[in-house]
Each structure stands twice: as C-alpha cells, then as structure tokens.
Amino acid sequence: MITFKINDEEVQARPGWTVLETAREYGIEIPTLCFHPAVSSSGACRLCMVELREGSWSKLVASCIYPVAEGLQVYTDTERVRNVRRWVLEMLLAACPASPEIVQLAAKYNVIRSRFASKDPDQTCFVCGLCARVCEEVVGLSAIATVDRGIHKRVGAPFARPTDICVACGSCITICPTGAMQKIFDSVRGEPATALTQLA
Ligand code: SF4
Ligand code: FES
Structure with missing residues (x-):
C-alpha cells in the first residue's frame, strides 16, 4: 500500500x-x-x-x-483550490449556459454567474468525451466520437460521417453530465442513427 x-x-x-x-x-x-x-x-x-x-x-x-x-x-479545500474551482465553474457556465445540471453544480459552489462571455446560449455540451468513451470502452461500439479540433471540437459520428452502428442502448445519455446527449436525441426524429448522422 x-x-x-x-x-x-x-x-x-x-x-x-x-x-x-x-x-x-x-x-x-x-x-x-x-x-x-x-x-x-x-x-x-x-x-x-x-x-x-x-x-x-x-x-x-x-x-x-x-x-x-x-x-x-x-x-x-485551500484558497487556491477554491479559486481555481470557481474559475472552472465560471468557464463551464459560459460554455454550457443551457445546461441545468451545470447551473445547479455551479450554484452548489456559490457560482451564480460567469465573467466569461458565452459563445452559444443554447449550448449544453463541453466536449468532455464521456459519451464517446462509454460507447467505445463499455458498449464496445464507437458509434460516437469527438471530431475536429480546437474550438471546432464536438461530439458526432466517427470521422463526421453517417453511421448506423448505434444500438440505442442509452449509455451515452446516462453518462452525460450535462444533459447534452439527451437534448441531442430529443431534437431529432427517427432512429438513434439519424441523431448521430445529424451530429456529423
Ligand atoms: S454530450 Fe455530454 S458526455 Fe458527450 S461530450 Fe458532451 S457533455 Fe460530454
Ligand atoms: S478533470 Fe477530473 S473530473 Fe474532470
């Protein structure tokens, strides 16, 4: 030990x-x-x-x-830790202003507003990649991937091409910490593969 x-x-x-x-x-x-x-x-x-x-x-x-x-x-829980935590929560609030989960988490640590500008008031995803990792590592399918780089990085179908390998297991929705994946699937009609295609 x-x-x-x-x-x-x-x-x-x-x-x-x-x-x-x-x-x-x-x-x-x-x-x-x-x-x-x-x-x-x-x-x-x-x-x-x-x-x-x-x-x-x-x-x-x-x-x-x-x-x-x-x-x-x-x-x-030092002052330095609390400061960086506040800074991270403000960044997350600016990145995902439409995520009730992020807003609640920030409020738990007394962060109500962000000093950083939000690029998209409807955004809920901060591209943590949990959805892609659970699909690859637990489900074994890799129906979701993080695509592109830098400020264009997002989740979508692998190589940003239409895919039909999603089996609608719901693991990505369950693991997503911001509600983003649920929103993505709610926003499209039809099969999950359609949603992933639209992500691309
Ligand atoms: S959809 Fe959710 S789990 Fe996937 S990258 Fe975005 S925030 Fe993370
Ligand atoms: S970096 Fe550790 S929980 Fe996100």
Missing part, C-alpha cells in the same frame, strides 16, 4: 490508484464532472483540481488523473 496525506490526515491507497479514487475511498469530497469510474479518465474539465504541497512549493493537479505516490501531501 502507498501512504500519503490528504488534508493532513494519513491515507493509504493501492498502487495505480489516483488521488481522487483515494479521496473517495475516505469520503473526502472533491467535485468532478468529466470523471466516471466505468471509463478511463481524460482530465477534461479540471473541476477536480487539488493542491499538492512540499515545503514552500505547491502546485495544482487534476486529482482524477494524478497517480498516488508515497509521501504526497494533498489539500482539497
């Missing part, structure tokens, strides 16, 4: 665990959005940031992808 400290309390973790997994094992709250235990982590949202300290030195890391190590000193 690997021994380290979270919020000055000694904890133990198995090799290969992340800081987030260990914190959850000990009931320590760290907010997450793009993390789901059923699929691999991407570190897309940065909401799970924690502070690592060593003497006068410290840095912020995404706890869902940071591996545990002997002697780490992790803090989950």
Whole structure:
C-alpha cells in the first residue's frame, strides 16, 4: 500500500490508484464532472483540481488523473483550490449556459454567474468525451466520437460521417453530465442513427 496525506490526515491507497479514487475511498469530497469510474479518465474539465504541497512549493493537479505516490501531501479545500474551482465553474457556465445540471453544480459552489462571455446560449455540451468513451470502452461500439479540433471540437459520428452502428442502448445519455446527449436525441426524429448522422 502507498501512504500519503490528504488534508493532513494519513491515507493509504493501492498502487495505480489516483488521488481522487483515494479521496473517495475516505469520503473526502472533491467535485468532478468529466470523471466516471466505468471509463478511463481524460482530465477534461479540471473541476477536480487539488493542491499538492512540499515545503514552500505547491502546485495544482487534476486529482482524477494524478497517480498516488508515497509521501504526497494533498489539500482539497485551500484558497487556491477554491479559486481555481470557481474559475472552472465560471468557464463551464459560459460554455454550457443551457445546461441545468451545470447551473445547479455551479450554484452548489456559490457560482451564480460567469465573467466569461458565452459563445452559444443554447449550448449544453463541453466536449468532455464521456459519451464517446462509454460507447467505445463499455458498449464496445464507437458509434460516437469527438471530431475536429480546437474550438471546432464536438461530439458526432466517427470521422463526421453517417453511421448506423448505434444500438440505442442509452449509455451515452446516462453518462452525460450535462444533459447534452439527451437534448441531442430529443431534437431529432427517427432512429438513434439519424441523431448521430445529424451530429456529423
Ligand atoms: S454530450 Fe455530454 S458526455 Fe458527450 S461530450 Fe458532451 S457533455 Fe460530454
Ligand atoms: S473530473 Fe477530473 S478533470 Fe474532470
């Protein structure tokens, strides 16, 4: 077992665990959005940031992808962590202003408005990729993918081409943390494959 400290309390973790997994094992709250235990982590949202300290030195890391190590000193609720969490929530509010889930999550941490401008008032997806990962890693189909890059990155059919491999299992809708996938499927008539085609 690997021994380290979270919020000055000694904890133990198995090799290969992340800081987030260990914190959850000990009931320590760290907010997450793009993390789901059923699929691999991407570190897309940065909401799970924690502070690592060593003497006068410290840095912020995404706890869902940071591996545990002997002697780490992790803090989950410092002023620096609260500031970056607020900043991330404001970014998410600007990116997904139409997502009730994001609005509720932000309000839970007392973030009611964003200082950042929103590009699309109807947007609910921040391209975390959870829907694509559950389809590939759990369902084994890859009917959804993240396509394009940079500001054009979005979820859609693989290679942005029509697809008919979706079996309408609903895993992408269930795992989506913002309600975006439900909205996408609600907005089109017909078979799921039609929805994915329109995503492309
Ligand atoms: S549709 Fe949902 S799960 Fe898929 S990338 Fe967008 S926010 Fe993430
Ligand atoms: S939950 Fe860790 S980066 Fe999103």
